[in-house]
Amino acid sequence: xxxxxxxxxxxxxxxxxxxxxxxxxxxxxxxxxxxxxxxxxxxxxxxxxxxxxxxxxxxxxxxxxxxxxxxxxxxxxxxxxxxxxxxxxxxxxxxxxxxxxxxxxxxxxxxxxxxxxxxxxxxxxxxxxxxxxxxxxxxxxxxxxxxxxxxxxxx
Amino acid sequence: xxxxxxxxxxxxxxxxxxxxxxxxxxxxxxxxxxxxxxxxxxxxxxxxxxxxxxxxxxxxxxxxxxxxxxxxxxxxxxxxxxxxxxxxxxxxxxxxxxxxxxxxxxxxxxxxxxxxxxxxxxxxxxxxxxxxxxxxxxxxxxxxxxxxxxxxxxxxxxxxxxxxxxxxxxxxxxxxxxxxxxxxxxxxxxxxxxxxxxxxxxxxxxxxxxxxxxxxxxxxxxxxxxxxxxxxxxxxxxxxxxxxxxxxxxxxxxxxxxxxxxxxxxxxxxxxxxxxxxxxxxxxxxxxxxxxxxxxxxxxxxxxxxxxxxxxxxxxxxxxxxxxxxxxxxxxxxxxxxxxxxxxxxxxxxxxxxxxxxxxxxxxxxxxxxxxxxxxxxxxxxxxxxxxxxxxxx
Numbered sequence: 001x002x003x004x005x006x007x008x009x010x011x012x013x014x015x016x017x018x019x020x021x022x023x024x025x026x027x028x029x030x031x032x033x034x035x036x037x038x039x040x041x042x043x044x045x046x047x048x049x050x051x052x053x054x055x056x057x058x059x060x061x062x063x064x065x066x067x068x069x070x071x072x073x074x075x076x077x078x079x080x081x082x083x084x085x086x087x088x089x090x091x092x093x094x095x096x097x098x099x100x101x102x103x104x105x106x107x108x109x110x111x112x113x114x115x116x117x118x119x120x121x122x123x124x125x126x127x128x129x130x131x132x133x134x135x136x137x138x139x140x141x142x143x144x145x146x147x148x149x150x151x152x153x154x155x
Numbered sequence: 156x157x158x159x160x161x162x163x164x165x166x167x168x169x170x171x172x173x174x175x176x177x178x179x180x181x182x183x184x185x186x187x188x189x190x191x192x193x194x195x196x197x198x199x200x201x202x203x204x205x206x207x208x209x210x211x212x213x214x215x216x217x218x219x220x221x222x223x224x225x226x227x228x229x230x231x232x233x234x235x236x237x238x239x240x241x242x243x244x245x246x247x248x249x250x251x252x253x254x255x256x257x258x259x260x261x262x263x264x265x266x267x268x269x270x271x272x273x274x275x276x277x278x279x280x281x282x283x284x285x286x287x288x289x290x291x292x293x294x295x296x297x298x299x300x301x302x303x304x305x306x307x308x309x310x311x312x313x314x315x316x317x318x319x320x321x322x323x324x325x326x327x328x329x330x331x332x333x334x335x336x337x338x339x340x341x342x343x344x345x346x347x348x349x350x351x352x353x354x355x356x357x358x359x360x361x362x363x364x365x366x367x368x369x370x371x372x373x374x375x376x377x378x379x380x381x382x383x384x385x386x387x388x389x390x391x392x393x394x395x396x397x398x399x400x401x402x403x404x405x406x407x408x409x410x411x412x413x414x415x416x417x418x419x420x421x422x423x424x425x426x427x428x429x430x431x432x433x434x435x436x437x438x439x440x441x442x443x444x445x446x447x448x449x450x451x452x453x454x455x456x457x458x459x460x461x462x463x464x465x466x467x468x469x470x471x472x473x474x475x476x477x478x479x480x481x482x483x484x485x486x487x488x489x490x491x492x493x494x495x496x497x498x499x500x501x502x503x504x505x506x507x508x509x510x511x512x513x514x515x516x517x518x519x520x521x522x523x524x525x526x527x528x529x530x531x532x533x534x535x536x537x538x539x540x541x542x543x544x545x546x547x548x549x
Contacts (some may be wrong), residue, residue, distance in 0.1 A: 001493075008503045018492050019417050020393055023450035024484070024509040050418030060271035060454055082422035094391060094414055111414075115239055118413040119405035120388075125422035 019050050021029035022057050027028075032058045036069035041151065042078040043129030043144040045069075048124050052082070055131040064133040067144070071137050071154070072084050082125040160199045165191060166215055173222040173229065181228040181435065184505075185470040186240065186342050187221060187306070188232040193335045196240075197328070204244045204327065212237055216549050225485060225511075227436040227444070227473040230549050233476060234542040235338065243330050323436070339430070345468035346374050348525035353379040356464065356523070361385040361428040364420075364456075367446035369398035369433020371466045375523075377408045386411040388427060392448050393417050394491035394508065417448055421455045424503045430456045430463045434514075436483070437467055439476045439538055441516030441531030447509050453518035462520040470523045472534065474542040480513040 007014050017025050019030045032054060038046040045051065045155055081086060095109050111117045132144040139150065169191050172178045178187060195215050201207040216233035223229065246491055348448065349371055357379040365372055376387060391398040394513060398414060406412040415423055430452055436444040443449065443465060456463050477483065489506035516531040529537070 004504065005500065008500055013505075015505040016391055016493055017217070019450070020448040020512075021507045021509050023454075023512055024303060024447075025507055048418075049422060051414070052421040053455065055419060056449065056458055057454060081425040082419075083426060086422070094416060096184055114403075114406050116409060116411050117402060118411075120413050120415045120419070120423075122415070122419040123418065154440060 019053060022054055026057050026061055026063065029058070029063055030062075032063055032065045034065065034067050036073055037066050037124060038077075039067075039069055039074045039077065039135070039144070039147050040077055040126075041148045042080075043132070043147055044079055045127040045129075045132060045144070046124055047126045047127065052127040052131070053118065055127045057100050059131045065131055067135045069133055069135055069137055071139060071150055074151050076148075076151065079126055082122070086125075087123045089121040090125045091121050094119045094121055130153045162194060165194060166218065170218055170222040172416050173219065173226065181226065181471055182342070182345065182370070182468065184223075184226050185228045185232050185468075186339065188229050189339045189342060191215070191219075192233065192236045193332060193339065196236075196331055196335060196435055204240065207331075208237060208240060210547065212549060220549050221467075226481070227475065227483075228470055230475075231470055231473050231542075233549055234546045235470075236335065237546050238541060238543050239334050240331055241339065244327060247327055247330065257351065261400075266283060272517070274322055278508070288492055316514055319397055327509055340418045342468070345470065345525045346371065349468065349523060350374050350378040352523055352528065354382065356429075356431075357385055359383050359385060362388060362426055364388045364390070364424070364427045364430045364452065365401065366390040366398065366430075366432050366448055366452045367392045367395075368401040369466065370466065372431055373401060373404055375466050376410060380408060380410045384411075386413065388413050388415055388423055390420055390448060390452065392446060395446070395510075397446065401474060419449070420452055421458075421471070424455045424459045424461065427456075427459075429461055432463070432465060434465055434471065435468050435511060437472045437522070437534070438483075439474050439534065441519060441522075441534050442477050443519065444511050444512040447512045450512040450514050450518075453514045457518050461485070463518055464521045464523060465519055466523045469537065469541070471527060471539060472524075472541070474538050474547050477513060483511060483513065485510045 001016075004014060004016055009119060015025070023089075024120045025053070034045075034047065034051050034055065036045055036047050058065050094150075095111065111119055134141050135144050137150070142150065169178075169187055173184070178184050181481065192211060192215065195211060196207065199207065199210050201210065211233065216237075218232075219233065222228045315328075318449050353375045357376075363376070364387060365376075366389070379385070387402075387405055389398045389402040389405070389412060391414055393416075402412045402414045432445065432449060433447040434443040434449070438444065453463050487508050487510045491504050491509045493501065493504070519531050522529045522531065524536070
């Protein structure tokens, strides 16, 4: 929403939707811009959870995915999927719902008492390199597989 | 016997309840529509089949479909009933008038050429086995579409006109009603037939992902949980939060359930073994009209090469084709996405909140229905068996 605020104040025509509408909204899209938290040496993007989903849907429809990322976020690490290293947020964020459509707000508020019910709130996910078209950095536009090359330059 | 006024009142009541969305869920809608149509068949006065078909299709059927066009199950049941009526009529007519087996053409396309020879010779022996699904193949004398293409494909009405005047099969009404009752029983047993297949598809220590809240999937998983130990990941399905209800219900049945946010679906997909979901409707090409978010799950599953299984009753299969995906979608109130107290951004921003999602047939691996498991490529056969091409304009 902060991004939305900035863009609207800059005078850009905006449409706002939640992630579930990404299939519906993707039809009118010609380019996708995403931000990064970190970039792995195997060209995979480590970013906020949901990024991978958007990148994958765009790739399905052959829409270019452009990542804006500074080179200080590049790292030597290699990671294959979102599970091997991740961070869990507060599970109670999933319980907290404050929308008017929800029939019983806080349906899961007793989840601690139910032995078989667990909540998982992941904060990050990994986007494989095949979904990324190009990365925009302060040294120029590079393909995501050139990340280790840039890192080597800095050493 | 209910008079026409009572019948009208019943029709009005169902139309109003559909319009106000007071009948919730495709299954309830299907059963109510089927029962109402049974009333219509028994209470209306009709002498010729054409009259009955006209009443069911135009007077009652169209009104019901218009009341809630998003609820495709209504149209499905009406089409099924019309098909039933025509089948009963044709098979009765075949035995009623056995010298002219030639005359009893019908525009249904269910047989191979080899079967035709067999059936033509059988028709004079009047063997009529009438199971709802097998019926069109083994009992009635139907001809393949190729033969109809070459010339005999006149609509049933034109040929029948001269025949009906002096020959009417006498016991059509009770036959039609008994077939309708069979259909209603089959609808009521839909869940039983589906959950019988649960054990074949789920094995121990599997991680299954599901999205949204589907009664069918719930019963499917609960049945399997009686004998197998597995875990389920439920996506919370914002903004309706149906995933929460589903998770609660599953965990109460003793299934190890974890709720994840929609954004984490891709992240966890690498650990999931298969995706099982329900759907609102199935279209003629095998595509799904499902809860918003289902397309994400199906695409993510395809990218990780995980099978996507859809549990649905056959009453959700619609003969409509998605020429335009949007025609089946509703954009509902954007309040959950961006509520009014967020300030004056509202005027400058467009908000999207689609209720349904279209999932393309390439993403679905298997349909588990009350008649067994079918790949999406088989659905056209089921449509041919259960619906007539003349009825898709309801």
